[in-house]
Amino acid sequence: MTLPLPLLCFSLFLIISTLIPLIRHDYWIFRIFEYPRLQKLILNLIVILIITVWYMPENTVAWIVLAALFLNLLYLCYQVYPFTILGTKQIVKSRNPPGDNNVRLLIANVYQENRRAADYHRIIDQCNPDLILLVETNLWWQKQMDSISSDYPHQLKIPLENTYGMILYSRFELENGQVNFLVEDDIPSIEVDVRLRSGVLIRLFCLHPQPPVPQENPRSTERDKEILMIAKKAKKCAQPVIVIGDLNDVAWSYTTELFSKISGLLDPRRGRGFFNSFNAKYFFLRFPLDHIFCSTDFTLTSIQRLESCGSDHFPMCADLQFDSDSEARNEAPVADQEDKELAEEKLAKPIEIF
Known part of the structure; x- marks a missing residue:
């Protein structure tokens, strides 16, 4: 026929x-x-x-x-x-019960025009994170969320009205915190040292680059450049490293895979599921855009996608455990010469303002 x-x-x-x-x-x-x-x-x-x-x-x-x-x-x-759950787990499961070497992370793109701040307070109570990264946060969102300051006294805040604001709340002491504008003057990222309860000092990177869509930026050059700049910083870091944020890129894209190889960082979703965090409003159009990467010093205690809070993104919660013995059990991605050349080519591309 x-x-x-x-x-x-x-x-x-x-x-x-x-x-x-x-x-x-x-x-x-x-x-x-x-x-x-x-x-x-x-x-x-x-x-x-x-x-x-x-x-x-x-x-x-x-x-x-x-x-x-x-x-x-x-x-x-x-x-x-x-x-899928049939794939190889890139980061091993924690062998020890949660303790002073654990760090519980909550990542949420709140959607700047969203007004359901009370739902995020409820999610924070349920998740009980040690670190909270909120993106798309302006002054309105900062005022709504600052009531948690007594529980999260260590903070870095960059409220912006361009949907690229960012706020980090922490129970743990923050050291050497800095706000960077690595690629574009109005797109911030955070680099900070976090001291766990055990005293271990880890390096945390938080980012939220622009997506390659016509209404934002018609090309991925700026996004890819920022992601790879963080990858190189993470690779050079002598401390344990965690990278979190809305990367506006799917977990399986060649840029995210290149990031993983250049940085040597692990993706806890591999072998465990998709954890599609966007789009919360449309069931069939969901992709894993909110990311958590860590160095081989960590094992995974838990990871979950949380319920919708009115944003177009679901919040993500993950519990990582620093384990000095885990490096022997975790296999870090390795960049070959072609990967390194591709990364340098992307980093060398000129920036355009749209």
Whole structure:
């Protein structure tokens, strides 16, 4: 049977949308198709079932399309596999009960126009974190959240009205804290040392670069550059390192994988699930955009996606444990020469103001 033209066109679109991200170009149209990997897999499977059940191919074109869809499905399964529970866990589970070497983190993109601050107070009470990073925070959000200051006396605040404000609340002592504008003058990041209850000093990086979308920035150059600058800083750091934030990039993109290789940091989601934190408002359009990376000095006590608080992002909570013996059990990603050259090429690209 001949395939209906709409079904044929949609099949070709699915295949092309999988191949487009293989083109290493910074323009948004090439990067945006990296996001819906799981969605493409599901749609690809549905189309294959429709064709085989209702439109069994009877001509060469239809058979070629069906074969291409099968190959596309296999490739997407290969891409998705590391983030399923069947994949290898990149960071081992904590062997010791939570104690003075643990740090419990809460990351939340509050969505600047959101007004459900009370829900975040409730989430904080439930999660009971040691460190809280809130992004898209302006002065209104700072005033709403500052009531937790008695429990979180150590703070770094950069409230901004451009949706790139950032506030860090901590129960732990903060040292050598600095706010950096690494790539763009109005996009801050935080670099600070955090002293755990045990006295161990860790380096924390918090960031929230622009996404590659037409209404924000039509290319990923600035985002990729900031992410890789943090990667190089983390690699050079002699202390245990944690990187958190809304990276506006999916966990499986080639830029995030490059970040992991250059920094040597681990992703606790690998082997445990997708933990899709965006978009909280649309069930089928969800991607893992809010990230937690750590050095091999840590093990994972827990990680979870929390309930929606009115933002387009779900909050994320993770509990990491510093363990001096974990380095022998965690295998750090390693950058080869090609990875290093690609990173340097991205870092050397000029910045444009849009």
